[in-house]
Amino acid sequence: MLLTITTTHQPATDLGYLLHKHPDRCQSFPLSFGQAHIFYPEASIKKCTAALLLDVDPVKLVRGRSSNLIQYVSDRPYVASSFLSVAIAQVFSTALNGRCKELPELVQTPIPLIANLSVLPCRGGEGFLRQLFEPLGYSVSAQGYILDEKFPEWGQSPYYTVELQNTVTLSDLLSHLYVLIPVLDDDKHYFVGDDEVEKLLRHGEGWLKEHPAQEQIIKRYLKRQPKLTRIALFQLTEEDEPDPDGAAEKQAEEEAAVEKPLSLNQQRLDAVVAALKNKGAKRIVDLGCGQGNLLKKLAKDGYFHKITGVDVSYRALERADERLERLSSSGNVQLMQGALTYKDKRLLGYDAAAVIEVIEHLDLPRLSAFERVLFEFAQPRTVVLTTPNIEYNVKFPSLTPGKLRHQDHRFEWTREEFQNWAKGIGEKFSYTVEFQAVGDEDLEVGAPTQMGIFSRK
Numbered sequence: 001m002l003l004t005i006t007t008t009h010q011p012a013t014d015l016g017y018l019l020h021k022h023p024d025r026c027q028s029f030p031l032s033f034g035q036a037h038i039f040y041p042e043a044s045i046k047k048c049t050a051a052l053l054l055d056v057d058p059v060k061l062v063r064g065r066s067s068n069l070i071q072y073v074s075d076r077p078y079v080a081s082s083f084l085s086v087a088i089a090q091v092f093s094t095a096l097n098g099r100c101k102e103l104p105e106l107v108q109t110p111i112p113l114i115a116n117l118s119v120l121p122c123r124g125g126e127g128f129l130r131q132l133f134e135p136l137g138y139s140v141s142a143q144g145y146i147l148d149e150k151f152p153e154w155g156q157s158p159y160y161t162v163e164l165q166n167t168v169t170l171s172d173l174l175s176h177l178y179v180l181i182p183v184l185d186d187d188k189h190y191f192v193g194d195d196e197v198e199k200l201l202r203h204g205e206g207w208l209k210e211h212p213a214q215e216q217i218i219k220r221y222l223k224r225q226p227k228l229t230r231i232a233l234f235q236l237t238e239e240d241e242p243d244p245d246g247a248a249e250k251q252a253e254e255e256a257a258v259e260k261p262l263s264l265n266q267q268r269l270d271a272v273v274a275a276l277k278n279k280g281a282k283r284i285v286d287l288g289c290g291q292g293n294l295l296k297k298l299a300k301d302g303y304f305h306k307i308t309g310v311d312v313s314y315r316a317l318e319r320a321d322e323r324l325e326r327l328s329s330s331g332n333v334q335l336m337q338g339a340l341t342y343k344d345k346r347l348l349g350y351d352a353a354a355v356i357e358v359i360e361h362l363d364l365p366r367l368s369a370f371e372r373v374l375f376e377f378a379q380p381r382t383v384v385l386t387t388p389n390i391e392y393n394v395k396f397p398s399l400t401p402g403k404l405r406h407q408d409h410r411f412e413w414t415r416e417e418f419q420n421w422a423k424g425i426g427e428k429f430s431y432t433v434e435f436q437a438v439g440d441e442d443l444e445v446g447a448p449t450q451m452g453i454f455s456r457k
Helices: 014-019 058-062 082-091 125-136 170-185 194-203 214-221 226-237 244-262 264-278 293-300 314-325 364-378 390-395 415-429
Strands: 002-007 027-031 034-043 048-056 111-121 139-146 156-168 283-287 306-311 333-337 352-356 382-388 431-438 449-456
Touching: 002 014, 002 170, 014 034, 014 048, 014 170, 027 082, 034 082, 048 082, 082 170, 111 170, 125 139, 125 156, 125 170, 156 170, 170 194, 170 214, 194 214, 194 226, 214 226, 264 293, 264 352, 264 382, 264 431, 264 449, 283 293, 293 306, 293 314, 293 333, 306 314, 314 333, 352 364, 364 415, 382 390, 415 431, 415 449
Parallel strands: 283 306, 283 352, 306 333, 352 382
Antiparallel strands: 002 048, 002 111, 027 034, 034 048, 111 156, 139 156, 382 449, 431 449
């Protein structure tokens, strides 16, 4: 099995320092299942390529077992699999962990890198391959193969020759390969226990938490063990709070208590449903669906044909699923885990997107990523978006001056700020926008909620 890593960062031979493997030497390392060989097919100032050749011994794979001839006939010596991940961890351990004494500043510097995998099993096809790597910024090139040229009716094999290009740190590239190669193969050659959760979270730090295919990655990496999957999902969302989803629920309850005297949440939902119907939208994706308040209302209404809820919180989706199970008309509802700041092909093909009290939970530097995901990539015909009007906060007796309605709100906009932002979105991504007040409107400070209805030109 062959993996090559190429860079055009200059001087390109710095790759040898990062990998702790000298470009002028061929090196071999014994492994429990064979040998790993490191060499450099090319090493110049302008371009450098390091190769990891993994020689898996099929005899060692079955030694000590009650074996037969069938066990010796395997694709394991020839394809990228968990054997390659183990080799990366052992042979490139220093680079994988982001350490380099000679060039410490280069370790944290994104550089142009190309990884080539000669034979990569993709259980799920090229689409799943792209679903894993493209959200991480990779340009993916894949060449597929039919099972047998003499019998083309047998169809495509699950094997691909793959090239991945990105400007990224070497440690990130190795971490992505370490985690995602066994995920694509959907198998591991060793026992998966509690320690695998720690490995996954360590090598997934900084990217797995918000990856749109997070749940699929975790399930496959942990060999679909429900207990380990639940532990990993919980620990992944755990930050400073021991129970971040519980904290979010508490904060949401606090916000609801502030707005309850106005029945504002119900007014919002009614206004959103009316706007969706007015636009003739029947296939709806609710971004940041939470525990499914809007989904439940849409599911009860026979007007909508396809309803999808997306949220990053696994617990929120579980609660939404429990609530929707009680509805006999909810067969057209599906739930997906995903982050709203990463491109996700599952968001394509909807008439409208509902974004209800969501954007104010995003850090302002990440708001532009959300804008591109929704308005440039997904491009629904209609977007109905609501957000608090901070000017109205003086009307809430329980709010002290300057306090936002929710502890997790990163900002709350005035009417002018929201309208300027929305109009900028329209100009940039070819949408028209109309504004609607939600709730009783005060002459001086406006309504408690402001809603923008975006229509694609």
